Amino acid sequence: MEVRPALARYVLSHYAFNGLGAAVGVVSLGLLAWWAFDFGTATSIGSGAIAISFADTPSPARHKLREMGVALGVMCIAALSVGLALDSPVALGLTLLALSFFISMLTAYGRKALPISFAGFFTIVLTIGVGGGTPAEVVRHTLLMFAGALAYGGYALVVARLLALRTKQQALAECLGEFSGYLRCKAELFDTETGLDAAYDALIVQQAKLTDQLQVARDFVFREVRDDRAARLAAVLLAALDLSEYSIASQTDYDRLRRDHEGSDLLMFMRDLVRKAAADIDELAWALLNDIAPRRGVNYRAERLAIAHELRRLAEDEGLEGHDSLDIARAGYRRVLGVVEQTEALRRLVERPGSLADLPESLNLRPFLSRAGWGLRVLTAQFKLESPVLRHAIRTTLAMAAGYLIAQNLHYASHGQWILLTIAVIMRANYSMTIKRRNDRVVGTLIGCLLTGLLLHYLPEPEVIVAAIFVALAAAHAFTTVNYRFTSVAASVLGLLQLHLLDPGQHSLVVERVVDTLIGALLAHVFSFVLPSWTSESMPRQAQALVRAMRGYAEQALALAPTAGAYGLARRRMQESIAAYATALRGMLVEPDRRRRPVMPLNNLLAAHYVLASQLAATRVLLREQGAAVDPVFAGRMLERALAAVDGLLAQAEAFAAGKSDAPADIARPAVAGWLVAGADASSDGSAPPDGAARAEGATRFDGPARPDGETGFDGVARSDPPPLTPEAEALVERLQAVIDMARRVTVRACQLGAHCAEPVAVAAGAAA
Numbered sequence: 123m124e125v126r127p128a129l130a131r132y133v134l135s136h137y138a139f140n141g142l143g144a145a146v147g148v149v150s151l152g153l154l155a156w157w158a159f160d161f162g163t164a165t166s167i168g169s170g171a172i173a174i175s176f177a178d179t180p181s182p183a184r185h186k187l188r189e190m191g192v193a194l195g196v197m198c199i200a201a202l203s204v205g206l207a208l209d210s211p212v213a214l215g216l217t218l219l220a221l222s223f224f225i226s227m228l229t230a231y232g233r234k235a236l237p238i239s240f241a242g243f244f245t246i247v248l249t250i251g252v253g254g255g256t257p258a259e260v261v262r263h264t265l266l267m268f269a270g271a272l273a274y275g276g277y278a279l280v281v282a283r284l285l286a287l288r289t290k291q292q293a294l295a296e297c298l299g300e301f302s303g304y305l306r307c308k309a310e311l312f313d314t315e316t317g318l319d320a321a322y323d324a325l326i327v328q329q330a331k332l333t334d335q336l337q338v339a340r341d342f343v344f345r346e347v348r349d350d351r352a353a354r355l356a357a358v359l360l361a362a363l364d365l366s367e368y369s370i371a372s373q374t375d376y377d378r379l380r381r382d383h384e385g386s387d388l389l390m391f392m393r394d395l396v397r398k399a400a401a402d403i404d405e406l407a408w409a410l411l412n413d414i415a416p417r418r419g420v421n422y423r424a425e426r427l428a429i430a431h432e433l434r435r436l437a438e439d440e441g442l443e444g445h446d447s448l449d450i451a452r453a454g455y456r457r458v459l460g461v462v463e464q465t466e467a468l469r470r471l472v473e474r475p476g477s478l479a480d481l482p483e484s485l486n487l488r489p490f491l492s493r494a495g496w497g498l499r500v501l502t503a504q505f506k507l508e509s510p511v512l513r514h515a516i517r518t519t520l521a522m523a524a525g526y527l528i529a530q531n532l533h534y535a536s537h538g539q540w541i542l543l544t545i546a547v548i549m550r551a552n553y554s555m556t557i558k559r560r561n562d563r564v565v566g567t568l569i570g571c572l573l574t575g576l577l578l579h580y581l582p583e584p585e586v587i588v589a590a591i592f593v594a595l596a597a598a599h600a601f602t603t604v605n606y607r608f609t610s611v612a613a614s615v616l617g618l619l620q621l622h623l624l625d626p627g628q629h630s631l632v633v634e635r636v637v638d639t640l641i642g643a644l645l646a647h648v649f650s651f652v653l654p655s656w657t658s659e660s661m662p663r664q665a666q667a668l669v670r671a672m673r674g675y676a677e678q679a680l681a682l683a684p685t686a687g688a689y690g691l692a693r694r695r696m697q698e699s700i701a702a703y704a705t706a707l708r709g710m711l712v713e714p715d716r717r718r719r720p721v722m723p724l725n726n727l728l729a730a731h732y733v734l735a736s737q738l739a740a741t742r743v744l745l746r747e748q749g750a751a752v753d754p755v756f757a758g759r760m761l762e763r764a765l766a767a768v769d770g771l772l773a774q775a776e777a778f779a780a781g782k783s784d785a786p787a788d789i790a791r792p793a794v795a796g797w798l799v800a801g802a803d804a805s806s807d808g809s810a811p812p813d814g815a816a817r818a819e820g821a822t823r824f825d826g827p828a829r830p831d832g833e834t835g836f837d838g839v840a841r842s843d844p845p846p847l848t849p850e851a852e853a854l855v856e857r858l859q860a861v862i863d864m865a866r867r868v869t870v871r872a873c874q875l876g877a878h879c880a881e882p883v884a885v886a887a888g889a890a891a
Contacts, residue, residue, distance in 0.1 A: 131299060132600075134411045136180050136292035136342075139285065141600025144175045145592050147277045151270060166263050169248050170270030172595075173197050176241045178274075179603055180289070180338075181234070182345050183282040185492075189234060190275045192496060196225065196242040197271060201249050201264045208254030215526055218542075221246060222522040226515035229551060230504045231496060237602065243546035247539040290342045290355050291410050294362075297339035298407035300332045301362060305400035305461075308369060311376045312393035314384045318377060325373075326732060327708075330701035336363070337492060337698070344487035347478075354476020356487065358410075361471050365464040367693070371739035372457035373732075374860070375450050382447035388432040392458055395425040399465045406472045419469050422462055429455055460743060489691055510655040514551040521545045521649035525642060540617075540635060544642025547610075552655045553717075554709035559606060560643050566610025567639040571632045573611070574618040584623070591619050657709040658719045664703045665727055665779035665875060669868070671699035672731055673772045679738035680765040680861070682745070682758040689742075696735060703728055727779075727871040734864040741857050751850040764858040771865040775872035 132138055152168035159167075177193035178186065200221055207213040225242040228235045245267075252263065282289070307325040310316045343359045346352065383389050402420040409416035433452060442448040471480075504511040525545045529538025544567075548559045577590060597612035618631055675696035678689040707724055745757070847855065 131296075131408075131411065132604075134292070135296055136289045137604055138596075138600045139289070139292065140178065140180045141596040141598070143278070143281050143285075144178050144599040145596035147178075147274050147281070148172050148175050148595060149592055151273055151277070155270070163266060165252075166266035167270035167273075169245075169252070170197070170267030170272075171274040173241050173245045173248065173267070174271035174274055175278075175599065176244060176602070177237045178278045178599070179234075179237050180293075182341055183279055183286065184345075185234070185341075186282055187279060188496060189238060190278065192235075193238045193241045194268070194271050194275065196228070196238060197245045198264060198268055200225075200242050200245040201267050202260065204246050204249040205254065205260035205263060206257060208250070208260075211530060214250075215523065218246065218526055219519050219523055222519045222546075223515050226518040226549075227501060227504065227511060229514060230501050230511045240547065243543065247543045247546075250539045250542075286346070287351055288413070290352065291413060293339045293342040294355055294359055295407045295410035297332075297335045297359070298362060298403050298410065300328070300335040301366070302400045302404040302407060304328045304332045305369065305396055305403065308373065309393045309396035309400065311373070312379070312389045312396065314380050314389065318380060322729060322732070326700070326704050326728065329697070329732075330704045332366075333697045333701040336366075337694075340487075340490045341492050344490055347481070347487065350475065350477045353478040353481055354471070354474075357476055357480045358468065358471045360481075361464070361468045363690070363693075365461065365468055367739050368457070368460045368464045368743060370736050371743045372454070372461055373736040374457070374740055375454055378447070378450050379454050383451060386432070388429060388436070388451060391425045391428045391432065392455065395422060395429070395458055395462060398422055398425065399462050402465050402469065406469060409472065416469065416472055419466065426459070426462075457740065457743070460747075486687055489687060490694065507653075510551045510660075513653040513655050514549065517649050517652050517654075518545070518549040520652060521549060521645050524649070525645050528641060528645075538638065540638035541642040541645070544639050545646050547606075548643060548646035549650070552657050552660075552709065553650050554657050554712040556646060556650045557712050560647055562607040563610050564639060564643050566607045567614045567635065570611040570614025571618065571636055574615050575632050577615075577619075578622060587619050587623060591616060591623075594619070656713055656717050657706050658713055658717050660706060661710060661719055661724060662779060662781060662875075664706045665724070665872065666776055668699045668703045668727070668731055669772055669776040669779050669872060671695045672734060672868070673769060673776065675735065676738055676768045676772065676861075676865070677765065679742050680761045680768065680858075682754060682761055693739075700728070700731060700735065703731075723871065723875040727868070727875050730864065730868045730871045734861070734868050737857070737861045737864050741854075741861060744854060744857050748850050748854070752848070752854055753851075756851065757854060760854060760858060764862060767862045768865040771862070771869045775865075775869040778869070778872040778876035781876050 148168065148171045151171045152164055155167040156164035174190060174193050174197060177190050179189070181189065203217050203221065204214065207217040221242070225239050228239050228242075249263075254260070255263070304325070307321070307328045310321045310324065311318070313321070339359055343352075343355050347356045379389065398420045399422075405420075406416050433448070433455065436448055436451065437443040503509075506512065522542055522545055525541040529541050532538045544563060548556060548563050550556045550559055577587070581587075594612045594616040598609050598616055601608035601612070614635060618635060621631055675692045678684045678692040681689075707721075707728065710718055710724075711721070
């Protein structure tokens, strides 16, 4: 099936719709104010609308109201204080420092505060550009900005309400689009011509993107589910989350599959089967994005028949019946088949109308939504020197001070505030993010200046310029949270064309813009080394959080009957921790060589966690498929014993990652299968498995696991041989064996990482080199 171009998807996304809505709102409000008042009044009103529009990011209406309310307050403070200080360079400098520090501290509230922070800095720069006046004129200008911002805010909230269902569709479609990309990466794991490490790296990167998009979809789709149409979208997203679990569960034994069946048709057909599932989901995403019925589903019959034939050939012609390689191939096919079946179930939900009755009455979607807290305690907690937020605020303030001094001494000081704006948009909480923003800003500005120069040379007509301003404004908003380089291009075109309309006689605007951007970028780079926040220094904390989230997920995954809400939240935290760790690891690679920690142990820990998550998800899928085929009492006791082992191992891993435990000479591998069965048999005589503190101790010291020979149980009590296991019980024991083995590998990787983290960063980096 056809895979739609990324540009076509983006044009129909809620990001593009938000950008278009912002451009319509700002331009319409400005033209209306110009028609009703004079040009100066319209400029002030339009300035307020433009500034607050930067805080109008794609978010639910309730979040949007809070965020734009905070932005409105920050803007008014900035406009009034800067306007009153414009007559005195010293007073303006001190005001600029205070505002820079305050606005930078807002990043304590997370990603949602970044557009608000930019709106504040933009207001500062805009007010400096407008120029000073009497106190009465400054107050009037601030009130007019307030009125323009308030009017735009009302418009944005009305649009958000009117497009609420459409935005849900778009967010869900974009989520499915990322999931399709995830399955395409997964298919490469079956291709032996692609290195396994490279395939896993690409899969983990795509998993991080999918995790972010899943939360965006949750925040829209799981909110205000009050009618059948909203319920249909919620049911589709819940099915997509189940499909995600099946996909993760299928990511086991790839190394054995590739080693045992390298170059075989079996792996090729499995790859094609997963690719077809990706294409099927891509079609569903396209249908939701366009609000149309999906085309006919993918036919998987050819690949399924071919795989069945290959498995039969391996069993009969090559005599592999009973061999591990054939059993692993069959298990791998069953898991891939589970993904296909879940994809088909997802298609059925998209195709039918849907109803509130599709959702369980007891289902509580509220815990899955992001929280939008703006309490002062979050801000005050950052006033300590080790806080990355405080360090960022100090760096930004010093950089803005240097930029202000340079701007005051430029021969074209009328637009020197562009230096300040460049510094504001580049400076970020850590070095790697600052470098990325610096590169995007410089490249985007150069491209924007080139496009503006070509436009003014070949198409200088006012109508064309006004149309270009509208397109640039829409593009600048649409790409703000997706690709800042595109936003930088659009913002440069927008700013230069606006100034050209105000004063067509200025012929050096493009050159000035380039020079100011380079100066601002250089200052931002230099000051990024002042009280720096290195991502490498946060990696031990990231590793500890990763292990802690995996412990929480294991506790739910190894429960016989976890509640849907508790399990879903634990799975979400685990996926988010993997995504955060992977993002931090990529950020560390941008930092100077002398600051980096050795990459191999960090990457090994991430890979081990990813496989452990796959094993735990496979356990849940197995339990779901087995149903009552396994005695629930027996299964429950085996799960308790497995959880005891896994929790104890991960407790050790957490301590190693935090550097709180000495590395042992070896972490022994237990004879887990016999220990599990004997342990379950012992529990049937009344001995309880260890829990609490004893559980961790009993799980990590495998000094004497019970022998399955009938002599001694886990508790040392003599008893007869346990009864033979059913095939379903054997499958569960084997799965739990794999889970505990992988938990041990996580512990080993954490131990290796802890040994590296105990060294000074520069020494460790040198050793790695």
